[in-house]
Amino acid sequence: MNTEYFSSINEVSKLLDVPAHTLRYWEKQFPTAIKPTTGAGGRRYYRPETVDALRAIRELLYDKGMTLAGVRKLIKEGQFSPSGGVPSEGTVGGVTLPGAQIGVATPPKEWNNAQTDHVIALLKQARGLLAS
Numbered sequence: 360m361n362t363e364y365f366s367s368i369n370e371v372s373k374l375l376d377v378p379a380h381t382l383r384y385w386e387k388q389f390p391t392a393i394k395p396t397t398g399a400g401g402r403r404y405y406r407p408e409t410v411d412a413l414r415a416i417r418e419l420l421y422d423k424g425m426t427l428a429g430v431r432k433l434i435k436e437g438q439f440s441p442s443g444g445v446p447s448e449g450t451v452g453g454v455t456l457p458g459a460q461i462g463v464a465t466p467p468k469e470w471n472n473a474q475t476d477h478v479i480a481l482l483k484q485a486r487g488l489l490a491s
Contacts, residue, residue: 365396365404374410375417385416388427392416392434392441412441 372379383403386393392412395403405413419425419433433439 365406366410368395368403368405371405371410371413375413377413377417382413385413389416389431389434392439408441412439415439415441 366374368379368382371377372382375382386395386403389412393409393416395405395409398404416430419430420427430439
């Protein structure tokens with residue numbers, strides 16, 4: 360196997376700033392999206408397109424706040440496109456996803472701190488009512 364076109368798990372781990380054991384876990388969670396080649400002794404080698412998929416998954420999980428189940432659903436529904444990376448906020452693979460659908464709650468852009476404080480006060484009041 361010519362390793363000049365492949366990256367080892369340690370190289371990918373450093374590149375993506377993700378521990379190697381997490382990459383192995385993601386292989387089990389997303390077997391259709393992450394398929395490393397194994398060399399002698401079972402060593403994992405990642406093709407560039409697999410590294411792109413890992414990068415997109417990392418961004419969805421860490422930066423966009425999605426859950427493993429949410430990413431799994433995108434892959435299952437064919438809405439996961441690692442080659443294009445993860446486009447602007449709220450879209451994946453060119454498909455726009457509402458925040459509630461992917462488990463990310465963001466306030467509307469027009470909200471200000473006073474409105475946020477008001478919502479927090481209402482939630483605290485509700486918690487107090489539920490506790491009594």
